[in-house]
Amino acid sequence: MKKTMRTILPLSLAFMLLLQGCAGGKKADVPFTPKYDKDTEFSLTVAGSYGNFESLEAEFERFYEYYPNANLQYVTMDDYNNVISSALAGSEPPDIFMTNGAMIGNEMYDDMFEACEVLSDPSSGIDYSCIRDSLIRTTDSGDVVMLPIFTTSYGMLVNLDIFEKEGLKVPTDFKEFKDVCAKLKSAGYDSPVMGTDRFSGSGLFNCFVYPMFAYDVINNSDKVDSLNNLEPSAGELMRPALERLDEFVNSDCIDVAKCQEEITDEYDSVIMRFFEGDVPMMLAAGDVVSGTAKRESKSDAFSAHPFKYGFFAAPAGDEGGYFINSISVCFSVNKNSRNLDMTNEFMRFLISGKELRNMASLKRLIAPVDDFSSDEMYSALAGIPDKRSFSDKETGLLDPAVRQFRAAIYAVGNGQMSVDEAVAAYGSIPEE
Numbered sequence: 001m002k003k004t005m006r007t008i009l010p011l012s013l014a015f016m017l018l019l020q021g022c023a024g025g026k027k028a029d030v031p032f033t034p035k036y037d038k039d040t041e042f043s044l045t046v047a048g049s050y051g052n053f054e055s056l057e058a059e060f061e062r063f064y065e066y067y068p069n070a071n072l073q074y075v076t077m078d079d080y081n082n083v084i085s086s087a088l089a090g091s092e093p094p095d096i097f098m099t100n101g102a103m104i105g106n107e108m109y110d111d112m113f114e115a116c117e118v119l120s121d122p123s124s125g126i127d128y129s130c131i132r133d134s135l136i137r138t139t140d141s142g143d144v145v146m147l148p149i150f151t152t153s154y155g156m157l158v159n160l161d162i163f164e165k166e167g168l169k170v171p172t173d174f175k176e177f178k179d180v181c182a183k184l185k186s187a188g189y190d191s192p193v194m195g196t197d198r199f200s201g202s203g204l205f206n207c208f209v210y211p212m213f214a215y216d217v218i219n220n221s222d223k224v225d226s227l228n229n230l231e232p233s234a235g236e237l238m239r240p241a242l243e244r245l246d247e248f249v250n251s252d253c254i255d256v257a258k259c260q261e262e263i264t265d266e267y268d269s270v271i272m273r274f275f276e277g278d279v280p281m282m283l284a285a286g287d288v289v290s291g292t293a294k295r296e297s298k299s300d301a302f303s304a305h306p307f308k309y310g311f312f313a314a315p316a317g318d319e320g321g322y323f324i325n326s327i328s329v330c331f332s333v334n335k336n337s338r339n340l341d342m343t344n345e346f347m348r349f350l351i352s353g354k355e356l357r358n359m360a361s362l363k364r365l366i367a368p369v370d371d372f373s374s375d376e377m378y379s380a381l382a383g384i385p386d387k388r389s390f391s392d393k394e395t396g397l398l399d400p401a402v403r404q405f406r407a408a409i410y411a412v413g414n415g416q417m418s419v420d421e422a423v424a425a426y427g428s429i430p431e432e
Contacts, residue, residue, distance in 0.1 A: 235426025
């Protein structure tokens, strides 16, 4: 497939999370049936920010089985967020383009969203009932103009060979977690858990305890406005998560100083340190996991001694871990596409449980569908009960509140504040 690099500008739409019901409930995958003659000739362009998009190009090849005379290409745009709006208004606009949660509510993307086809209009022919309800977002008028392709989460990469060697099971709740860490420590693993000590979503403290905090927020929805308004009294809602974090960092589970010394960034270094093969559990976000496949061959240690690994929820809770699911990438359709019928035909093909699972598996991200239990990397998440599985948008938290929680866990995790001090300082905790 041909790829080109372009440059090009963006505005907004107020979005809300809507639990989009599907009449008759979720349906089993239905084989794709082409609507048009197989000899139809057409060209489509998908634009995005990824430097390469092999998983999408694999879908192009599968689509050619139905339309052999089609010509589909993926185009990478430099500075994507700042150029997509003007690209849609240009002389060669893309037919399909990436959208994401960061664009929601930002006025600079108004023109971009204005160019989006309403995918919830029956005339589009796109059935998105395979997508989890909590991941469907609508405009304030109730229209669906973006559909999730990939999602991500917070948790930990687990070296399954170590657990097999030591005769241990991957822990599912905090008591099991502490017991397993103690056994691993006595077996010679200096820091059974590692991660990057960063003020970020991929930071080890965030990956461990943010899902627990989010769960508490959902169950105390009357406190969300206070949290978003950064009212100091709202800091009390952080206490259970901060106390659990404090217990974690002062246990035999982790050596934070070792993490600081040996893991120097929040992406490549996390993966390459994990591939050394002596880390039982590496706290990480799904976006980091997506980089593992390409780095296996770059690790001399992993190449010499490959091992099985998978992604699990961090078992921070007394009842178990939490699966917090957030959208990584959405696709939207240009309503002014010169080949709108065939653009919708490709989207109709792509938005199915089978194809979304195929794409996510190749990208090593989480499919936005109800059932991803067959995914080798993420199958453990499928076993988490519904009550502890939710979308990040269900929290209702705005970015300032999320950043204050992140500041609190960074301070507590690094011994800069006590739990009481962080709770009392909510709304004014220094942020990096």
